[in-house]
């Protein structure tokens with residue numbers, strides 16, 4: 001384990017301005033916080049964060065990152081809180097620790113490899129500051145190095161798989177080549193030890209067989225370059241077992257057929273020397289066609305720059321050669337981390353630039369990454385880049401089974417439900433996010449685990465359309481509403497036609513109506529019913545078409561038939577029940593008279609909009625007296641759905657406490673005031689209208705009676721018209 005002063009010295013070596021005191025405090029904080037906790041191996045737990053910090057010093061990361069590494073498990077695994085961390089180490093560190101903690105709380109729960117890409121995006125999206133990701137990668141590296149400490153083989157396998165599918169590709173994505181290679185090798189050793197061993201043995205055999213071959217080639221390359229006046233440091237490197245294995249899988253070839261196992265790297269002083277060295281190599285050795293790549297003028301999206309070529313080398317062996325500068329080399333190994341450290345050291349050198357460096361510190365990481373990505377070469381790389389940008393507008397949530405669902409930002413549980421399955425969306429009644437019930441209109445956050453509660457009785461609600469953001473959810477909801485509306489109109493239209501036929505002295509027969517569909521350009525009899533129901537086609541016209549010359553109430557027969565007086569006592573056996581009709585669709589309640597269940601009501605057909613329900617004594621009805629064909633006999637369905645708004649007008653004494661009494665009485669009687677408006681105010685009295693949500697007319701009558709019993713309330717009556 002790295003000792004306290006060693007860690008501090010390591011940081012000071014590359015960053016003399018680092019906050020030494022903070023590093024010391026963080027070291028002690030983590031040792032104290034983790035106290036007697038142990039790792040699976042029996043080692044003290046605090047050894048882990050300290051090693052993680054050590055790994056990050058290798059990349060010359062800033063003090064805040066090292067402090068974050070030391071503290072990265074304290075919030076999740078000890079009594080320490082984010083507040084403690086902010087108090088002791090400041091906002092930046094607490095934000096970074098929070099980011100790492102959140103990353104640690106998500107894990108790939110399902111084995112589906114197809115989820116891996118989404119999961120990687122989730123991790124990137126959650127790493128708002130790239131340093132969060134760097135700490136997480138170092139954390140994972142140390143966990144992989146100490147994987148043997150975990151007793152359960154399934155758990156080891158899961159961690160190794162996750163490393164292979166998620167973290168190694170992420171390390172690659174941000175250009176941390178050496179970290180990627182080590183993660184892959186450790187995971188490979190866990191997942192497929194036999195394959196790894198046999199490849200290692202083969203590599204060793206080749207090395208022995210080659211004897212001094214590699215050193216001989218290195219010497220020859222150096223000689224060739226020196227002769228041309230280029231100062232260079234060639235080195236030989238061996239392919240690692242996992243990349244050999246992957247090549248064997250991808251190319252579907254045996255070990256013997258892999259030609260480019262011998263690879264050499266030439267590090268030169270500057271960019272010009274790179275091309276110069278390339279020319280010398282190509283001039284002295286036969287080139288293997290099709291292998292030359294210039295990643296200097298067209299860097300890889302992760303920032304990697306180098307010249308690649310393959311030649312038949314000094315010993316007539318086919319060899320791969322990479323040529324790069326020292327800086328390119330550091331970036332190739334450490335990726336974003338090196339890039340950043342390098343730039344930082346540059347800005348420190350210029351004294352005038354220091355202020356700029358500090359100001360931009362907060363966002364520089366992201367900018368750096370995006371800068372690198374901006375240099376994407378081909379359309380394919382650009383696409384990769386765009387994808388990286390795009391997922392910033394996405395949110396990733398889990399199903400209880402651990403499947404990852406990608407949604408646009410601002411998505412609700414309803415969007416989630418529809419993304420899982422249309423059926424689940426159609427029948428969702430509630431949602432639990434991270435184990436807690438939440439409203440369906442809540443906004444999901446990255447990493448949320450969402451459980452959708454469904455009911456067979458549920459259908460999509462028109463309300464949902466107001467907050468869903470995915471096209472799939474919106475389309476399904478609209479389609480449902482359209483169909484439901486049509487069904488309702490059709491039901492209503494059929495009932496209206498039945499009555500119209502009876503009034504015309506004839507029996508209603510679907511067959512007969514079916515025959516006149518064409519006359520009204522209706523494809524089906526249901527369409528015809530719907531047209532009658534939504535008021536675009538008067539029932540009388542259909543009756544006329546079926547029974548030419550019949551006496552109907554349309555006025556077309558030449559005579560307006562006034563409504564019989566007895567109709568005003570509505571709700572008879574032939575009344576159409578407002579049953580299962582969804583409010584806001586085919587049936588609307590009039591704003592003038594606020595009908596309540598229990599009130600005697602009548603429906604007025606409004607062309608194209610369905611039916612408006614008025615109380616039978618509503619003054620508005622006067623204006624429809626000359627249009628009897630628009631009147632519809634309706635009755636309340638036995639089961640009322642509650643939540644109707646009633647309007648009362650009240651006069652109360654202008655005295656302290658009178659308004660309080662008003663609301664107390666209404667509340668005590670289970671009513672809910674939804675609106676209150678003063679209509680006049682005098683020295684002695686307030687006059688106002690109050691909207692109250694009630695169950696039915698009986699409920700309202702009870703409230704009115706209770707209000708009248710109050711001495712401060714002068715008069716109460718139901719408001720009409």
Ligand code: MN
Nearest residue numbers: 048072073139
């Ligand atoms: Mn950890």
